[in-house]
Amino acid sequence: MSGKVLWGVIFGLVVLNCFTLAYFTKTKDVYTPTTSEESIATVGEESITKQEWLDILEERYGKEILTELINKEVVMQLAEEHQIKVSEEDIEREFAVYQAMNNSKGEGQLDVDEIHEQIRYSILLEELLTKDVSVSEQELKEFYEMNKDSYSIEDSYHLAHIVVETKEAANHIIKELENGSSFDVLALEKSTDEFTAHSGGDIGFVSEKNDFIPKAYIDSAHELSSGEWSKPIRVDTGYAILFLHKKQEGKSYSYGEVKSQIRRQIALEQMQGNVTVEPLWNEVGVKWIYGD
Known part of the structure; x- marks a missing residue:
């Protein structure tokens, strides 16, 4: 798989996760403690209670939302444990490339800060998943030379x-x-x-x-x-x-600027691009209501 294609796949996952994260952020406001029988809508003489609404939300989206909240906490805890950090330069670079490659509509439905945080999260996840994968300097440089266009934006x-x-x-x-x-x-x-x-x-x-x-x-x-x-x-x-x-402004990124990303790209390709958090759950001991 070429660098450009794989980078596109990774950024596609970032976009998907961005919208999920935005949904979660908005959903937090739903669970403000109130009387469960409080009416949130009336249809004629009939009322719909907040509890009825929350029950349906939990049934339809509860497991998905809880999974993503757990995933984020797992990644943050393990990143701190392994002293993995993401620089603002890395985030800005990937955001710039994402915009250039995906015809991004500026802020769109998401705040730029939210997108930056999701990019940070995605990089941390990739670093955690590939931290034990060894890639030689020669392989990194050859990959860069073969895919230079992927690291240049106009x-x-x-x-x-x-x-x-x-x-x-x-x-x-x-x-x-x-x-x-x-x-x-x-x-x-x-x-x-x-x-x-x-x-x-x-x-x-x-x-x-x-x-x-x-x-x-x-x-x-x-x-x-x-x-x-x-x-x-x-x-x-x-x-x-x-x-x-x-x-x-367009820019061509040097080998040194994108070396860490190339290492992740090659490592993820070796892992067949399986960018999921679940393999890391056991490292922090996750227990939840949907578990066995």
């Missing part, structure tokens, strides 16, 4: 757009923007792109390698500063106005 731009049918309509939107109207609101109200209108026209981080966007978008993005919008751009379905949220 300039990318977090863009939003509003698409309308005519240039006149596009110019009218620009006037509204100049008068202080919100780009997000105008996208929701005016954009004919139904896939992005509801999210303020957000199309995520894009670069020259992205085939799904017009080349004119990148050409225009080169000229914009964060918080600026473009002139009308001719597209297949009419005219578009771009908005630049943020520019992310």
Whole structure:
């Protein structure tokens, strides 16, 4: 498996876990101590109690949520025991590559801090699972040379757009923007792109390698500063106005910067990519209500 493919698999797991973690974070508020018979909704004359709601949540999601909470605690305890730490530089690098490779929509449904913490968690897990795997320096360097493209990202731009049918309509939107109207609101109200209108026209981080966007978008993005919008751009379905949220500078990472990640990649490949916490449970002695 190539470095690029395996890195994509690992980041895919990060994304999945990010959404799970966000769900758990929000779920914590559900269990605020209250009277179990408290009504949380009424339908006509009938009430739905908080206890009824909690019972269904536990039945449907209880084991899954508890498993993930245990997994996180297992990883944190073992990382401390083995003195494994993750630097902020490692987190920022993997986050930058994740955005560039996955057309990430900025913060999206998750706070950036939450994503960073999940990346930290994922790296700690990988380090724990591979801590006893030996990889030679020669193998590490050969892997880096063969997969250099995987450790290089080009300039990318977090863009939003509003698409309308005519240039006149596009110019009218620009006037509204100049008068202080919100780009997000105008996208929701005016954009004919139904896939992005509801999210303020957000199309995520894009670069020259992205085939799904017009080349004119990148050409225009080169000229914009964060918080600026473009002139009308001719597209297949009419005219578009771009908005630049943020520019992310491209970078090529040196062997020394990614050496530890390469070691994890090779080790995980040898383990057939089985990135799960359960094999570590016995090391800390987990007992739970779903156990034997």
